[in-house]
Amino acid sequence: xxxxxxxxxxxxxxxHAEDHIVSPAVYAVILGALLIGTAITIAASYLEMGxxxxxVAIAIACAKATLVVLFFMHIKYxxxxxxxxxxAGVFTFLILVGMSLSDYFSRAWGQW
Numbered sequence: 001x002x003x004x005x006x007x008x009x010x011x012x013x014x015x016h017a018e019d020h021i022v023s024p025a026v027y028a029v030i031l032g033a034l035l036i037g038t039a040i041t042i043a044a045s046y047l048e049m050g051x052x053x054x055x056v057a058i059a060i061a062c063a064k065a066t067l068v069v070l071f072f073m074h075i076k077y078x079x080x081x082x083x084x085x086x087x088a089g090v091f092t093f094l095i096l097v098g099m100s101l102s103d104y105f106s107r108a109w110g111q112w
Contacts, residue, residue, distance in 0.1 A: 020077035030071045037064045 041060045049056060070076040075086055 020074065022071070022074070022077070026071065030067055033067055034064055037067075 037060055041057060044053070044056050044060065047053075069086060075082060
């Protein structure tokens, strides 16, 4: 009986993914990019861009969040299932924001 179980397990493929070791240099580069992104956000806050100020700030924040998710959360080196899960979360978030904005823009402001 033990031999049958051993034979059965010998022919099964590995189910767990390989661990990827990220060098400290990569973390240092990402840290530098995040600090530069913070400096750009601060500099952009002093510029008068009218209604584009929040758009620029959110774009910079999204770029920084992407770096954090890809490298610090190791999604870049994860399986396709993990990448799909993160993508589904982002897609759901965008749908909810889009529905909220469509409600906000469709209101009859000042006509109550």
